[in-house]
Amino acid sequence: MERIEPGKYVELGYDLYAVEADGKETLVHQTDAEDPEKVVFGVTRGMIAPLEKAIEGLEVGGKFDVKATADEAFGPYDPDQVVELDREIFVVDGKFDEEMIKVGALVPMMTADGYRINGLVKEVGAEKVKLDFNHPLAGKSVRFDGKIIAVRDATPEELQPVHGGCGCGCDHDDCDCDGGHHHGDGHCGCGDGCCH
Numbered sequence: 001m002e003r004i005e006p007g008k009y010v011e012l013g014y015d016l017y018a019v020e021a022d023g024k025e026t027l028v029h030q031t032d033a034e035d036p037e038k039v040v041f042g043v044t045r046g047m048i049a050p051l052e053k054a055i056e057g058l059e060v061g062g063k064f065d066v067k068a069t070a071d072e073a074f075g076p077y078d079p080d081q082v083v084e085l086d087r088e089i090f091v092v093d094g095k096f097d098e099e100m101i102k103v104g105a106l107v108p109m110m111t112a113d114g115y116r117i118n119g120l121v122k123e124v125g126a127e128k129v130k131l132d133f134n135h136p137l138a139g140k141s142v143r144f145d146g147k148i149i150a151v152r153d154a155t156p157e158e159l160q161p162v163h164g165g166c167g168c169g170c171d172h173d174d175c176d177c178d179g180g181h182h183h184g185d186g187h188c189g190c191g192d193g194c195c196h
Helices: 049-055
Strands: 008-019 024-031 037-040 063-068 083-086 106-110 116-124 127-132 141-153
Touching: 049 063, 049 141
Parallel strands: none
Antiparallel strands: 008 024, 008 037, 008 141, 063 141, 083 127, 106 116, 116 127
16 A cells, blocks of 8 residues: 655545634534545645644555644734725625625635635624634644545646645635635635635
């Protein structure tokens, strides 16, 4: 059987838990054989370091159970990532988009550099909309509990460094990272630039 080493294509199935300071865990995301996380070990950018270390050398069926601190996972919560934007930004065809812009909704936005980010609507005021662009798991420790579903040599195309899997459950080629992808829970789990 092939072992996970740099250049290997890997599929992971896991449960991702947010770990509170008191040790209480909450399941926030799952992947499985029907919808695995796909990475090319040592090539895919943004993979969470403790997860990457835990799976190195495993074969198909190998199990892992690894924790990552907030700093190792999705970073600390950053109050500077909470911003107020003018309501007029969210006007479509002359009308404020009340369907999309409501408290608790995830809103896809583009940065000036053309990167897609998602903001969680915190408040909708008469003139401003307050959005939180922190990753949903920012400031939280996490635990990955899962197993290896597939290991094989990566194809030449797969060896090109791209946004890919990262310990989050999205493969980013079809990830909308706003909860519309396969998990629908608004918690992409991703620590790379796609989702925060």
